[in-house]
Amino acid sequence: MASNKEALALVVDIGVGMSQTAPGFDSPLQITSDILQMIVQRKMFQQSKDELALILYGGDETNNDLADENNYQNISVVFSLSPANWHLFEEIQKIKPGNNPADLIDAIVVAADHLRRETEGKRGYVAKRVLLFTNAATPFNDHSLKVILDSLRLQDITVDAIGPSWGQEEEDGDENDRPDSPTQTNGHNEDSASARPTTNGHHHHRNQKKPLTPQQKTGIRIINDIVNTTEGSLFTFREALGMLSIHQSKTVKPTATKYIMQLADIKLHICTYIQVKDNKPGIFRLKKVYARDPKSEIKVDRGRYTKDEHDEEIEKEELTDGFRYGTTFVPINKETLDDMKYQSEKCFSVIGFSDANMMRRSLYLGDTVYEVIAEPTYEEEAQTFTGLVQAMYDTNTVAIVRKCFSERSSPELGFLRPHIAHDHICMYYVKLPFAEDLREFNFDNLDVIKRNLPSAEQLKTVDNLITTMDLSHADRGREEAFQPELISDPYIQRMFQSIAQRAVTPDEPLSLSNTIMEMNDTLIQSIARKSKRTLDTVNEQFILRDTNRRQKIATGEALFGNNDISAKKARLEDNNEEFTTDSTSFEAQAAAKKKAAIKTVGTVTPVEDFKILIEQGSPSLTDVCKQMCTLIFDLINNSHGDSLFEKALQCIQCLREICIDKLEPKIFNDFEVVLKAHSSDIDGRKDFWKKIVDEKISLITSEECIESNVIPIEAKKFLEEETAIQALNNAPINNEQDDEEEDLFDLI
């Protein structure tokens, strides 16, 4: 199969005009650099086969195949056409403003020539494209424009131009012709994407609006001409970022799953396409590597062992499948298992129709919305399908469907909702629950209790709040704000940023942004301003009293129990909660992190590390003890058999001594309580607790340390008493976790 890669020349104006800007605003070049980085990142992360070249013009250097003494000066091909890589990324980061004149027409010619040379004789390019980044501030020569245009057309090269603005908010008509607009259901309003995530995340692009110079006006006219002739498009910076997400969605090729839809006697060929599904880029799959030698990947061994005190390993051949029936284990061999499976045929059968109002959104199940259309090859069937959609639409009904993907899969229940737009007709399929999937919760009517009844005055305040915070027309141009179609997943953005940042500057700590908040900063601020008054009134009229119960839990947890409260984490935390990000704080953190890297209790010589750190006096005693506690848990949890128990015991003894010494018995005592609870209910860790008892490592008593409020007899009892043992519970861990996204990042 021929690949369908694109050859893309990034042509960037680095001339004088691009770096001019009023103080406090980002220069067009800065914004360009961000957009370029994002393009390159995406190409790399998607392992795109597209090839890119980077051509700068307006700088000091001249490096291109066409250059001679008088012609094509100050144009430099910095990166020749090839798939995106880090080298290109670094070249972009290196871009510095130049102060030479350069001719944008010349630059386009060099780019076209470069594309021709590099693609000639090679196959697999579906498109050749020049992306021109400029604000058209420097003069150029257009005497041979016509020839050049012809040549571009001949070579089938498209030119897109990207700049701060193209005059009076031009709504360039040809945008609508692009078949892959992201907002198919809702028309086009890329303009309302008030801002888009960028490489540097915490950057706020404030891009200065100032009147165009006559030179710019001419430039824009010519660029317009080129773009139109080559069937390209003009984008503002903001739109360009929007375009990037188009580039991204292109990588998922829609694939149809075909069914025969049955309705009574009517059978129709249909296709289903994924319309909405949680997107987890494949690139996020993490490899486990050895910290001291990141080149070596770690292998995982998952051995099966008998579940008794012997811990004998069992060979694969000696295992059989089975189920639990109460406390009975029911072995079932593979053949029987297949027989037991529910047999179904592939199907898509309409069970009946129901009122669309019955389909509460809270019933939706599954992780996908499918678009369903008739298979176009079967013209008569497609018409029948259309008739059905129209009739369902008119009567406001949905169809309840039994759908089964294949003989091997379980049938599911779902419903079809008709959808008709002026240029589109389809149905949407969403899964519905079976009776077993419902959880019958019942909640009392809130009005039953008098004090839950808001007064007329209170209701009026809330009414005001809704009005001031109404987003339905809150965006620029009175469009709906925060449209799902226009908000990028902040986690994906952040992951991309982090990967790029770490790849380029491996030693720096990550700076973590929250793109939803940042990109919509202006809007959020303006709503916050508008609603402040009303919120004040809400605060006056509604009495909300914090019972402080949550705090108690939080502090208890902060001490122990949760591994993620490690020292490092604490430092990385919470940058993101502020809407505006302070760059100095990042630097401070960077310094802090580097320093701290030498200052943690390691697994190799924990006792020594711990003692040194205590002596140093920083980080604080509590912090170091916390680290030690975490480490002890790690040792116990990761010990195979009792191999690490000895080390853990030493650590505990050392921690105990230090705590007595430093008059902090509570740290140790709290720790031991957690340890006891922790050890006595987990298989195999009970042995460790036994060791503690054998070694008589008790709570620190008031006799040993005056700060302690534990009397010796209590301490003795503590060791002797067994905790209420949670009976061996070999259930596969609680099913309630089903909602947690269990991907690879949920570590430990």
Added chain:
Amino acid sequence: MSLLDQNWGGAGGADDEAQDDNQQGRQIVTTRDGTLMLIECTPEMFESLSNTMESDSSIDDNNELETGFQLVMRACQSFYQSKIISNDKDLSGIILYGTEKNKNTFDFNHIYILHELAQPSAERIMQLEALSNKNTYKKTYNDLFGSTQSKNYSLNEALWTCSNLFANSPQRLTIKRVFIFTCNDQPHASNLTLERQAKQRAKDLNDVGIEVEVFPILTESITKFDYKKFFQDVLMLSDDELELRNNQAPTGRLNELLKLVYSKEHKKRAYCTVPFSLGETSDGTPLQFSVSVFNMVRPCPKPTKIKLDMKTNMETKIVTKHYLPETAEILMPSDIQYGIDVSNRRVLFDADEIKAIKKFSDPGFQILGFKNISCLLPHHYVKPGHFIYPDEKYVEGSSCLFNALLKKCLEKQMFILCQFTARRNTPPRLVALIPQAEEINKKDPSDRIASNGFHVHYLPYADDIRTLPKNDIPRITDDKVDVFKNIIRGLKFKYRPDRFENPALQILWRNIEATALNKDKPEEFDDLTIPNVENQNKKVDKYTTEIKQMFFPPDYVMGVTKRAATKRKAEAAATSTSEKKRKPDDDVNVEAAARNNSLNKLTVPILKDYCKEKNLKAAGTKKQDLIDAIEKHLTITT
């Protein structure tokens, strides 16, 4: 089903605390119920059942159950079986009184603990089956408990035994119940002391939170059961309740026990309880209330397959070890980093950083604004949502503000747009909080169809929404659409979410049960998801025929007929037809190519299809592996 499912006491539930703790990475507190069956074994229990009892017990398929004892054994069996599906962590036990032999810690006479308080098992169920079966029950009974029955028991001692079993339960139990099965409405009629002791004991049980329930058994000689004589005091019934009880058919609740229920019981507790933040006032005070988040709909998990040791049929466990391939050195978590390879560069993170990347803000709802309900488009959905209800435990006054928001959102047809972080290290999602008013079934005021609160509906991000080509087929005219409307009318029904059971799940449950209990065939299951086409046709035949005539040529077979590629656009037709009739042609091609030694000129999909068709196993997924497999296959067969 209330007897099976008593895990839920009122709204808001005390259990969500446990869930909160869980969320904070603490101990999971599993809540369990304990049920003890206390069964009378006097001669009357072995008389034939009264007519009322017999005819009412619909469960008795072939007149197996002649006596009260058998009936009770069957009820216990069903209870066990249902428990295994619904909540196999719950504990149950069986105590007989009035037996010849005795077995209990206090050496009380005529009291026999058949099953200690424990999770149900196949062995127990099969034993109960033997005790209810017409042919075996007598012998099994005599062997186990002795052949004679005695009335010299003390109900006080029997109840004490129950209370003792609960006290010694290794697990913490949230609900403790004793079900008494008896045909004797005044067990100690002749001995006032015993009667007084028994009533006192019942009161003691009640004081420590053990519920007592009575299931009267009526026989030929005992046709009436008067609660007033004795059990009113045991059950602590008010006079009104007594009246109600005495007028009830005695079989009602027993039948509930006898019915086999294949349905999982869900833990009724909050998914999490989190702050709901409205923003800040002008002096910077954060304005927050508290809500509990519930999961109303979640896929019911299938029974998990486990791996058993073939030699012992016992459970096994997995031990995961990370090691270096070269040295086989076992590694600790601190030795592990996480790498992503991008463009030949390995980018490294440590575990904490991966977590930090996922962490955006503390759990909770952060309001962004309000939007009109119409802004929600049909395809705006990514994953199952939640339901929120105010919580007064963390912030008092939450309910009032919540209620005001709910009322106004309903009135103005608005939803609340929020950023929602469910757990500590979960990235945020945009959610629409859709207001829900209370809905009560008009015919039955006790049937609440929907509770008031907000539905939490997850919205997709731009990254989740795919771009699909437009499908613009010419619309058909209204008169034709009307025919379709007739079909819709004919096949319309009132959808209720609890109407359809999951066929795959039900079949699996029944099959596991049948295997565990050595049954020949599993319990039957009626799959309602398969539409009855015959019935459908009866209703709409007229219109479907009309449609066929309207749109299709006379010889057309819907869903089958291939397009005669006439005026189709070349490319569209090419793809679909080539796919349809590729198979025989390709086989020939592949074989011909193999003979010419030109297999590597064919594409991987063709080779793969061929392998699949001929059931060939390739050594790998590389092209050469496929070619090797095909060549090997052809030299053998030709």
